[in-house]
Amino acid sequence: MKRTRHTSWPSTVLAIIFLAIMIFPIYWMVNASFQSNSAAQSSTIFPIHPTLSGYRVALSQQGGNLVTSLIISLGTVVLSLAIATPAAYALAKFRIKGTNVIMLALLITQMIPGIVIANSLYTAFNNLHLLNNYFGLILADASNCIPFSVILISAFMRSIPDSLVEAARVDGAGDLRAFRSVVLPVSRNSVITAGLFSFLFTWSDFLFALTLTSTTAVRPVTLGIYNYLSANVQQWAPVMATAVLASIPAMVLLLAAQKYIAAGALGGAIK
Amino acid sequence: MSTTSVDHPATRGAAAAAVPGEPRRRPSWLTREGPRWLFLAPAIAYMVLFFGYPVVKNVTMSLQHYTASTFFTGQAPWVGFQNYVTVVKSSLFTTTIVNTALFTLGSIVGQFVLGMLLALFFRRRFPLSNLLRGLLLMPWLLPLIASSAVWKWILDQDSGVLNQLLGVFHLSAVPWLVSPHIALLSIVLVNVWLGIPFNVTILYSGLQEIPTELYEAAELDGAGGWNMFWHITWPSLKSVVTVVLVLGVVYTLKVLDIILGLTGGGPANSTQTLTTNSYQTSFTLFHFGQGAAISNILILVSLVFALIYLRFAARSNTE
Amino acid sequence: MRGARKGALVGTVAVAALSALALTGCSSGGSSGGSGSSGSTSGGAKTSIAVEDYYTQPTTGIMDKVYQACAAEENVKVTSSHVPGAGFIPKVLQQASSKTLPDVLMLDNPNVKQIAQTGALSPLSDYGISAKGFAPAIAQAGSYDGKVYALAPAINTIDLIYNTTMFQEAGITTPPTTWAELQTDAQKLTKKGVYGFAFSADNDGEGTWQFLPFMWSNGGTETDITTAPTVQALQFLTGMIQKGTVSKSVVNWGQSDVLNQFLAGKAAMMINGPWEFPQLSAQKKIVWKQSPIPTRTASQTLQSPLGGETFTVPNTGDKTKMAAAGKLVKCILSPANQAKIAASEGDVPGQISVATSFAQSHPLYAAIATSVKTARARTAKLGAKWPATQTAINVAEQTAFSGKASPKAALQQANSQKEQ
Secondary structure: OOHHHOOHHHHHHHHHHHHHHHHHHHHHHHHHHOOOOOOOOOOOOOOOOOOOHHHHHHHHHHHHHHHHHHHHHHHHHHHHHHHHHHHHHHHHHOOOOOHHHHHHHHHHHHHOOHHHHHHHHHHHHHHOOOOOOHHHHHHHHHHHHHHHHHHHHHHHHOOOOHHHHHHHHHOOOOHHHHHHHHHHHHOHHHHHHHHHHHHHHHHOOOHHHHHOOOOOOOOOHHHHHHHHEOOOOEOHHHHHHHHHHHHHHHHHHHHHHHOOOOOOHHHHHHO | OHHHOOOOHHHHHHHHHOOOOOOOOOOOOOOOHHHHHHHHHHHHHHHHHHHHHHHHHHHHHHOEOOOHHHHHHOOOOEOOOHHHHHHHHOHHHHHHHHHHHHHHHHHHHHHHHHHHHHHHHHOOOOOOHHHHHHHOOHHHHOOHHHHHHHHHHHOOOOOOHHHHHHHHOOOOOOOOOOOOOOHHHHHHHHHHHHHHHHHHHHHHHHHHOOOHHHHHHHHHOOOOHHHHHHHHHHHHHHHHHHHHHHHHHHHHHOOOHHHHHHOOOOOOOOOOOHHHHHHHHHHOOOOHHHHHHHHHHHHHHHHHHHHHHHHHHHHHHOO | OOOHHHHHHHHHHHHHHHHHHHHHHHHOOOOOOOOOOOOOOOOOOOOEEEEEEOOOOOHHHHHHHHHHHHHHHHOOEEEEEEOOHHHHHHHHHHHHHOOOOOOEEEEEHHHHHHHHHOOOEEOHHHHOOOOOOEOHHHHHHHEEOOEEOOEOOEEEOOEEEEEHHHHHHHOOOOOOOEHHHHHHHHHHHOEOOEEEEEOOOOOOOHHHHHHHHHHHHOOOEOOEOOOHHHHHHHHHHHHHHHOOOEOHHHHHOOHHHHHHHHHOOOEEEEEEOHHHHHHHHHOOOOOEEEEOOOEOOOOOOOOOEOEOEEEEEEOOOOHHHHHHHHHHHHHHOOHHHHHHHHHHHOOEEOEHHHHHHHHHHOHHHHHHHHHHHHOEOOOOOOHHHHHHHHHHHHHHHHHHHOOOOOHHHHHHHHHHHHHO
């Protein structure tokens, strides 16, 4: 309550102005999705003759792809967090010999260009019959998200005071119980943030979607959107309509997740 | 399951007093350290399985004469460091190094400063703050193909919205993506736009970790805004800031699609970075060995930053 | 809340894993083995052929119909996959290295020699397909080492398209035939908000493609881009930009962007190809006509580049499938299918006789049908070495157009960079 001693509406206005600048390209995308010839030269700043043709095409053809993207993204988040969170804790708190080497290795994995990974994965997945299915894509996308999540979460976990964990030990808890009942709740912010970005990385992934699928059986929306872009003819209205439609469910999920990034998760625990 | 680990007062005391890294008296993998490796094992297995082979393959590819034929026949004669020599000696190399450095520096500074300002700003509670903070993530939700097309239109010299806006203020149109001198600045701006959500969200999470009591106490002592930032916020955020910066550098060095979408590396190679050059050398010119060499040089550059990060993280661990 | 977190986590992982596995079962029914190995024959069952191309809508609709019709004719089962252009070549390479190339592979004509050189393709003569009657440039692009590996059912090239209303208003009665006329006409047509002439000079290969008619017709050659005729051609276009009759933004425009400029009334003349005719015909705002691309002098012959996708039969090692694939390609190349594909894509048929009769029923394409007879393949002289020169020409263009260097210096710089 001391925070809000400045009148809050000017802050809102300021935020809205800055956001307007940040979001303007998205406004333009929405604008373009309602126009039939949506390239810069012929589109207007406001859809004077709005048409739903872009959306009609997008909904009828990309609906399934949207669900596919959702399933893959959510699956990746679950898998990544399940593997990354314990690892992050181990690296932050267990003082294992070689922590630095592992951290360095994790960082190196983030430096490898995606196409290099994709090429190797194609051959391997082909032999394992993991092409064209959800599980394969989840595995591939998780490989991108796990190192990032470990790095991020362990950075946050490093600031958890040892006394907190020791207190749990005094009560007779082992490593796993301490992790589950003390460390995880206190790391809520970082875990949710890591989950958020895992979702976003996977949602916007194009490379693995392209490499690891060859049929329309499993086609994430980032790939489906190319259906309207050929070498010669580019239909931007359905592209923009798909982009807008694709962002709605994702935005709903993200807004829900953001609510949980709350203040003082750590502060409360110390008391 | 967790209560089976030995938790005598004796071992507990010994463990708590042990200096990190000191060898233990009994085989460590049998006692506490045993189940501890299980925390880490799945992640390590994942990394080895998914990244081990590609890394090795990329290094060997850079030491071979690898062409399109190799994909079909599997034959690639060894040429040692010839690819690296060719790449470094090419006149395009200096251009790409300079462009990469400027691009990375500009992007990181822009993203971080703006991200930090926004994160600090959003700490205040005001109506709609949650919704607005969520909306900030929109740039990441949109497929890059769509975003880069929109930015190309916005930055179009003749009919783009940005130049039209400048026209309203009687400023002359800027050749955003057309002039070799300005194109790099333009892609930095777009990359900053893309990078702000990443920085804001992580920094905001970090800020939320700082106990409010510290600020309340400082306020009682009469501390002002800048003092509170410098003496409370900044020190507490150090590890988060380092993560954001090092990951930011690593990811920015890897940026490919947005540059290809906006300018393709042009005009006249003015936006050609190490990554775009590596991609084009491999997939347009089919000189895969050289492309791999360039990407390995890039990884080395990233590695330098990573080592600096680890130094910093190790130091803050002992604080 | 505290203790439940890990339990909830484990629970959700289990659910996700189970649902993923269940979905795996649902989705990998037909095609989990990559595109080259789906299904096989067993005494009497149909051979299964996989076709791969980079088409998108609406072309995929027509092409799939053609594939299926040919499949019915040849009594084989065909599955087609369409890989977006951005990732097509990397995909082909991945498939080559994992030995999962499709049975019929579409390739853009400038890529054929590169892929043929790797040994991944089989000669079309093995299947009784010959290049007889096809436009000479197709055989040029589609052969390697004396054998024909690829042929195109539908081809195109580029020409000059102009806005007749703007011509009337400017008092121009005939379209330009020489560079000097192009220059003066563009100057007359340029006014506030309108550029007299527009073409593509961007990075994606389209820039070089549109420069070639100017370069070749003047006597320039791709084997040495520093010769005087090429410099002259580049100087001409650079001059137009400097005079303000062409927008500097051409370095960032693809052919689609050029079309949009023309359709928005922001360019009076443009260089583009017949694949845009469907879009041009569908709108009523701009009235337009075509004309051959001007040459420097009236006595020079126009040489424009060949465009169009070819079909090939990769070396998958499976003799039965390759034979069936060959039959399928033969069917795709049949005159009836040539006309069908050309009509849907906005191209002209690849065989000259078929093109001539096509032009009679599609008068809009008559001019193109004539030009493709004398079109030139980009890879004819350089073969697999073409991509490096394509990039060099484009870099030189952009350097000269943006004023960074003179056309002569730009070409020399780009050429020396290419040698490395």
